[in-house]
Each structure stands twice: as C-alpha cells, then as structure tokens.
Amino acid sequence: MELFFQVVISGITLGSLYSLVGLGFVVIYRATKVVNFAQGEMMMLGAMFALYFYSDLGAPYFAAFLLAVLLCGTFGAALERVAYRPLLNAPVVTLILATVAVGQMMRAAVRILRGSEVSRFPSILSAEPFVIAGLTFTPLSLSIITIAILLVCAFMLFFRKTRIGKGMEATSENRDAALLVGISVNQTFSLVWAIGSALAGAAGVLLAPLIIITPEMGSIGIKGFIGAILGGFNSIPGAVAGCFLLGVIENLGGVYIASSMKDVIAFCVLVLILTIKPHGLFGRKEGKRA
C-alpha cells in the first residue's frame, strides 16, 4: 500500500507540471482553435532563460523565475505577431503546422547556440529525501506541486473574474460578436499567446530541477496536450484535472503493469476514455455556434 501512495505522489508531481503546460494548450486553443505544438519548446526555453539568469548572471531565484516567465510570454506574443497573425485567415491546419515549424526552429536554435551541453538546474530547496509514514518526499517536489497548483488556480481565477479574462472567453465563443461589443480581437490573441507561452515557460522553470536541461527536454510538453484531451479540451478545470490524472495513470501503469510500457498504457487509457466520452472526462459537449 505504501508503494501505491508513493506512486500516486510521484504522479501528482508530474501531473502538476503537465497541468501548467496543458492549461497553456487549452487557453490558446479556446481563443484561436489552434493547438500550439511549440508549447514543449516554450517550456524548454523557460528553463533555459531561468538557467541563464540564475546560474550565469546570479540573479535571485524568484527574479530568475519571473524574468523567464515574462520573457516566454513576450516571446509568445511576438511569435503570434510575426508567425501566426499573418496566417489568421488560412485554414487552422496551416496554423498548427506553423507552430510545429516554430517549435523545430526553437529547438534547432538552442542546439546551435549551446551545442550538446547538458545542464542541471540547481535545486533551490533540498532534494534530500525525508520519510513520513513510509512515504518518501523531498522539499523540492513538494514545493513544485505547491507552486504549480497555485499558478493554475491563479490563472483559472484570472479567466473567470477579470475583464480581460472575460474578453478572452467572449472571443473564443464568437469572434465577430466580440468584435462588435468592442473587444479587440487582435489584442486578445496577443494576450492569449502570451499567457499560453508564459504558462509553458513556468512549467519549464519548475520542471528544470527534476530533469536535466537539454534542447530536447521539451518533448515532455506533449503530455500536457494529452492530459488536456483526457480531461476535456474545452473545459479549463477539466483539462487541469486530466493532466493530474495522466501523471498518476502513467506512474501506476509503469509500476503495476510494465515500466517500459507506461506511455502505451497512458495512450490506451486515453483512447478508451475518448471512446466512451468523446469530449474528455470532464469536457462539455460543444454545439456549433453561428
């Protein structure tokens, strides 16, 4: 039983990071109908920025975190302006492919700049494990879960409660109507890309001390996408829950079925759930609006 709970805890740690990336996927998707496949690379970039500010420039952790997230957000908005807005009237598939291309470019650029360097993000909190009731924790993983959950909650409140958040919601419901009531669609789109990218960047900074920083680390970002689909791509709380669930399912499958099959197991669960509930576990059915 101890093993079971240990596995669940590890799953939640991963799930909290998936949920940050997943939230970014959903935010961008809801407003623009684009699945941003460069989220993983944005995550990698977040980690790279934080590493640069913290390790190379010696900035305090909090400042490095904030700067990295802000830079990712700015970069996301800039990408929207340069790479995605010109394609606004193209089919959505074109835009999605554009995000794939942008992701590849980011990965290649980092590889060229840093070569094959492998870096470790120094842990801010101790990674020394301690045991409570037979379960192993580290201050590091606990802090990551806490920060990730706080960030997710903060952004969910932002979308619900603030004017800007409501404007984004309105744009996603009906672009033309939003324009008619005086919401600047262009501005909203910039904002959406900025927030989506900032979320991925934050996930990257938090993930950094758990794995190692390489240009390829972004490949884990796709898990946020899968988690969001699992929970329901059109519901923010659903997507977040789905991401946590994915983290836990992966680890349970890995421990109790076969460790090298954990991705396969996660995908099987995804297919199964989508067969029964096509809009995800917590997603609502979306009618076609005029």
Add this chain to the structure above:
Amino acid sequence: MTKLARRLSFAVIATVASVALAPVLRAEPGVTDSEIRIGMWTPLSGPVALLGQSARDAVRLWAKEVNEKGGIQGRKINFIFYDDAGSPQEAQAAVRRLIDQDQVFMLISGSVSGSTLPVRQIITREKVPFVSSISSNINLMKPFSRYIFRIYGNEDTQAYGILGWMMKNENIQRPAILYNSNDYGVGGYQIYEERLKTEYKITSVAAERYNPGDQDFTAQLLRIKAANPDGLLVYAFAQEAGIIVRQAKELGLAVKLFGGGGTSTPLLQRGAGPAAIGFTAVLVVPEIPESSTNPAVVEYRDKLKAAFYPEAFPPGRPSEYDTAAYAAAKITQATLDKVGRNLTRKAFVDMLESTKNFETGMTFPISYSKDNHEGTTETEIVRVDADLKWQAVARASGK
C-alpha cells in the same frame, strides 16, 4: 524497334568494355601519386553531434599535421566528411557518396551504431577498409568482415568490465539493472543476465527498462526500490543516467550505482550534480580526455585548442571520441607508412591485420589478426569523486 535494339546493343558493348578494361585503366580508388582520399560520415548536427564533431576535429587535425610534414610516402591526405545527423538514411546516402562519387580509399571513425550498422554491408561488399572509432555494437563484427576494424572495447567487453567490478570488487549480492530498450541497453542487459547466471550463480532482483528519450524514471526506480537491491547497474546514455542518478536519490534509493560505457562522460555529473558522487562506470579508453595528465592526451588537447578552439573548448570536449578517432588516424598512418608506395586496399588490410600492441598513448594497446578485428578487450573502471571529477580506479580486463 530496331532503333531501340541498336541503342541497347551499344549500351551493352559499352558496359562490357568498361568492365573489362576497368582493372587496367583504373588505379586503386582514392589513391593518386600525390594524395590519399579518406572519408568520414558522422553526426555533426542533432542530439549526438558531440560524438561526430569530436571525431571530425581529431581526423582533421591529424590530416593537417601529416600534410604539413609532406604527407605519407609523398601523398597528402585529402579528408572528406559528411554530416549524417545520426540518421541511418543520411548515413547510407553519405557512405554511397563517399564510395561512388568521391571514391575514397578508406573510411574512418564512422557514426553511432544506429548509423554504422546499416552501412556495414555496403562497406564490406565494396571492400573499403574502415577503421571504426565510435560504434561499440557487437553486430558491427557479425558476421565478421575483413574490412572493418575497431579501436576500443565492444559492448561485451564493456559489460564484462563493469559487471566483474560490481560483483567481485564491490561484492554486490542483490544486483538490479535499469536499461535502455534500444540495442545498446538490451545488449548490456543480456550479458548481465547471462553472466549472473553462469558465473555468479545468482539472479537479478529487478530488471527494468525504459524507452529512449524518457525523462521520468520514477516508475522504474520505485519498482527497483521495492525489490531491495544493494547495487544498481544503469545501462543508459549519460543524459538519461544523469536524471536516473538524481531521481534515485530523491526517491530514497540509497544503493551503490554503476554504469555502462555510455555513462562515463562528464555529461553525467553535469546532469546529476552532487548525486553523481560515487557513481562507478566503465570507460573504453584509459584516459579521461578532458582532465588527463597523460602526455599524449595533453599534447592532443593543446594542438586541438591551437588549431580549432583558440578561445575555449565547447562543453564536453575533448571527449573520448576525440582521442579514439585520433588513435584510429594514428594507426592508419602507421599502416599506410608500412605499406609504402604500392598502396592498395588489400595491402592496407593485410598490413593492418598484422598490427600487434600498437601504442597510441591515449587508447589501450591495439592488436589485430586475420580473424579478430576487435583491437582490445581492456577497459578502465572510473568513479566520480567528491569534486565531481571522473577518477581512474582500476584496469578491468577482457572476457
């Protein structure tokens, strides 16, 4: 119809004539009065670019030195290299181009196993000598090819080295293994299982695998922890091993950690940090190229710096792929010298096969024979010390 027939017959005659006359008209490929063409395909971009850039620089440096001294037996080295980005398809295209278009005399270094195994058939069929200095896959020599030679210990040798150390010197009673599900990891795992059974008469308490590119090993490590081992062999590449070492510590898996040949690079500590202290692994060369004080390695480092990196070395350089490729070039040079002016591929292979205990100063002594092209069965056991530096611990020998 008649037109076509005429054209066809002309083509047939032309082909027959060229084939018949070829041996007379064409000299040995890649050798002229004034030059010897040597080719390399290797990853210069992509995730494994470090390996290829090391090998390329080493051979380029060597060619420069040789040419400045007037070449070998009056012939300059013309070194041609292509980037395969670690991809088997690009490797095949590059090797075809080197053999057909550039008509190289021989090949050197090669690429990672995944991009070297797919071209071993072409190389053997075309009878092009190839001195390999990256791939340690045992299948490179299976079936035996007269044209392929290896510089350092193959996977079997490496696995024997670290397993012997782990079981005999560190007296591990309850071993476990975590391995990559690619050829490299599975190869290591098979030797581990077989040796435990036949030689040490015990069974592994846990054997877990992961997939290339995985970044989270929690599930595997928790299963291993539940089996309560006293030593864990990590058969992974350094980047993955870096995460594994750290996550093992974070999950409270406090056992002795060992690694295969893929882990003994400075990339391990860069990824793992202080968690890597005490990690013991097998190294295919006797010297750690980044920090060795061995004169041959120091000399190489200085020359490399002066030639290509006056500012500073890129991270991870020089690596053992530097020194292995340089050693491959040195043994090539010695063999070309011995063969002399009447250089043919056959003469080169025959001469290379007569090599006995060739000392390069940066690899183990290399010996070849008519039926063994493995070069050496020696390896070094190295360990990460408290300053996060690899230190040599002992020499591990052969099967």
